[in-house]
Amino acid sequence: MMPINTADEQAAIQIQKVHYRYGSRHALVDLDLVLPLGKIVAFLGPNGSGKSTLFRLLSTLIPLQDGSISVLGQRLPQNVLSLRKMLGILFQSPSLDKKLTVRENLLFQASFYSLSQREASRRVANTIEEFHLGPYKDDYVEKLSGGWQRRVELAKVLLHRPKLLLLDEPSTGIDPQARIELWQILRRLNQATGLSVILTTHLLEEAEKADQIVLLNEGKVVANDTPKNLRQTLGNEILTIETQHPKQLQRNIEEKFSLPTTLLRQSIRIEHTKGHHLVSTLVETFGDEIDSIQLGKPTLEDLFIQKTGASFRAD
Amino acid sequence: MNHSRAILTLAWREILRFLRQRNRVIGAVGQPVLFWLLFGAGLESTFRLGESGQSFRDYYFPGSFMLILLFTAIFTSISIIEDRKEGFLQSVLVSPVPRWGIVLGKVLGGTTLALLQGLLFLSFLFFTEMRPGLFEIGQLIFLAGIAAFGMTSLGFVLAWRLDSTQGFHAIMNLLLMPMWLLSGAFFPIPSLENGSFLLHWIMRCNPMSYAVSGVRQQMDGSFLTADLAADYWFPSLSLCWAVTILFSLLMFSWAWKTSSRRVQGDLR
Numbered sequence: 377m378m379p380i381n382t383a384d385e386q387a388a389i390q391i392q393k394v395h396y397r398y399g400s401r402h403a404l405v406d407l408d409l410v411l412p413l414g415k416i417v418a419f420l421g422p423n424g425s426g427k428s429t430l431f432r433l434l435s436t437l438i439p440l441q442d443g444s445i446s447v448l449g450q451r452l453p454q455n456v457l458s459l460r461k462m463l464g465i466l467f468q469s470p471s472l473d474k475k476l477t478v479r480e481n482l483l484f485q486a487s488f489y490s491l492s493q494r495e496a497s498r499r500v501a502n503t504i505e506e507f508h509l510g511p512y513k514d515d516y517v518e519k520l521s522g523g524w525q526r527r528v529e530l531a532k533v534l535l536h537r538p539k540l541l542l543l544d545e546p547s548t549g550i551d552p553q554a555r556i557e558l559w560q561i562l563r564r565l566n567q568a569t570g571l572s573v574i575l576t577t578h579l580l581e582e583a584e585k586a587d588q589i590v591l592l593n594e595g596k597v598v599a600n601d602t603p604k605n606l607r608q609t610l611g612n613e614i615l616t617i618e619t620q621h622p623k624q625l626q627r628n629i630e631e632k633f634s635l636p637t638t639l640l641r642q643s644i645r646i647e648h649t650k651g652h653h654l655v656s657t658l659v660e661t662f663g664d665e666i667d668s669i670q671l672g673k674p675t676l677e678d679l680f681i682q683k684t685g686a687s688f689r690a691d
Numbered sequence: 692m693n694h695s696r697a698i699l700t701l702a703w704r705e706i707l708r709f710l711r712q713r714n715r716v717i718g719a720v721g722q723p724v725l726f727w728l729l730f731g732a733g734l735e736s737t738f739r740l741g742e743s744g745q746s747f748r749d750y751y752f753p754g755s756f757m758l759i760l761l762f763t764a765i766f767t768s769i770s771i772i773e774d775r776k777e778g779f780l781q782s783v784l785v786s787p788v789p790r791w792g793i794v795l796g797k798v799l800g801g802t803t804l805a806l807l808q809g810l811l812f813l814s815f816l817f818f819t820e821m822r823p824g825l826f827e828i829g830q831l832i833f834l835a836g837i838a839a840f841g842m843t844s845l846g847f848v849l850a851w852r853l854d855s856t857q858g859f860h861a862i863m864n865l866l867l868m869p870m871w872l873l874s875g876a877f878f879p880i881p882s883l884e885n886g887s888f889l890l891h892w893i894m895r896c897n898p899m900s901y902a903v904s905g906v907r908q909q910m911d912g913s914f915l916t917a918d919l920a921a922d923y924w925f926p927s928l929s930l931c932w933a934v935t936i937l938f939s940l941l942m943f944s945w946a947w948k949t950s951s952r953r954v955q956g957d958l959r
Binding site: 463473483 | 693697699704777781784786787789
């Protein structure tokens with residue numbers, strides 16, 4: 377296991393040479409990463425990119441195989457119980473006891489973190505108020521809507537006042553309004569208390585709301601920066617061309633204009649500094665072959681395509 | 692860090708969930724009571740234990756009592772599979788409660804439920820000819836509690852590895868029901884001289900035989916007459932206590948060790 381030599385006090389997480397396998401499949405490949413305290417960081421990647429494995433490692437659900445991880449200055453796996461006191465973990469699948477009421481779920485959670493009876497009651501009352509759960513506090517969780525259940529879950533994992541909040545696909549199963557509210561709560565907590573938040577997502581629009589994005593693919597970090605900086609690295613305009621014979625047209629464009637192109641999901645994509653000029657040239661030259669042509673600003677998906685040559689979404 | 696509140700909370704949760712699913716009470720108590728009444732009445736005229744003349748209804752009573760403990764202990768363990776499916780277990784596994792604390796909480800909850808239902812059945816004792824004193828009843832409850840602790844721990848071990856309640860029922864029918872049937876609950880353990888060598892040793896090696904026999908001796912110490920000792924094998928009361936305590940400790944240790952294993956269901 378590689379040692380972490382210098383404990384960076386400003387780092388929420390330090391990861392060095394972490395490698396993780398499921399049998400012969402490599403989920404994480406020699407991963408190095410340092411994440412700052414007090415930020416909202418999104419792990420963005422398609423299915424199989426390694427973000428869930430990374431989440432499980434950080435949440436102490438699975439043990440380290442190779443490399444070293446330090447979370448909030450606690451090295452894994454030696455200080456796992458001390459670390460768990462400082463973590464709030466929201467899983468993708470629901471983790472509430474549906475046969476218990478909202479209040480009972482919160483009180484039970486408090487007992488796992490050794491809060492005294494009085495302190496637990498006080499915090500539960502405050503949390504119910506803070507998350508506007510008052511009208512539902514004596515309802516069985518199974519009777520609440522998906523959005524309210526997610527809200528209760530968030531309240532539950534914040535009850536013991538963690539320093540780091542880990543969220544696995546937090547928007548799963550909730551409607552757009554509940555998503556907006558979830559992000560409002562996260563941002564408010566982050567700004568008011570300096571709570572560090574790390575979340576995994578496969579939704580580009582969700583990742584864009586974070587302070588920092590770690591783009592993962594095939595177990596490796598392909599990009600790590602703020603959303604703004606990541607978009608600026610592309611700088612170009614993106615042309616997307618639809619045609620009946622994409623391979624043939626791609627070859628023709630590359631031969632005629634010496635332009636690098638990418639073929640994705642039967643569409644030809646071209647990055648160009650003056651894309652709007654190129655549109656008319658392409659239409660004049662290959663008008664008969666082109667079904668449609670679209671000009672747009674680069675997105676995180678374009679960055680992913682540029683870095684990996686692959687589509688973000690499954691074909 | 693003091694984990695007693697977490698352990699008690701996990702135990703209390705089992706009880707609370709049980710009380711909110713009342714059909715479980717009927718399932719765990721109803722069937723053994725029905726068996727006791729039907730078998731007791733049906734075999735009353737054909738079964739009489741040696742010169743002591745103990746009726747089948749009385750002989751079968753401790754067996755039914757243990758069946759209630761076994762059913763409840765095992766059904767409680769199913770909650771581990773449900774907790775895993777519903778995602779609750781995942782959140783407990785990443786809390787600062789150590790694994791032994793999680794196991795202890797779950798097992799204590801199951802034990803309490805088993806014992807409470809066993810006590811409910813114990814009130815039927817007045818319909819038998821057995822009249823234990825208060826001291827014997829106290830000892831009986833204590834012994835039953837230890838046995839229930841062991842059986843719930845065993846249920847925990849089985850449930851931890853399984854991801855479906857159907858699979859759990861299959862294991863129960865294959866392993867636990869024979870374990871109960873061959874514990875002397877339904878018929879006494881034949882002596883080596885008067886019975887099958889194989890049957891004698893299977894029943895003698897079955898840890899539940901000692902819990903059943905111990906409970907039986909606490910309920911009615913006078914049933915064991917000299918002629919019975921020649922035809923059947925009954926362990927001494929002290930041996931019953933020793934084996935039951937040892938069984939429970941071993942099962943709990945096994946459950947603790949098993950709980951440190953990750954199963955696929957925890958990685959959803």
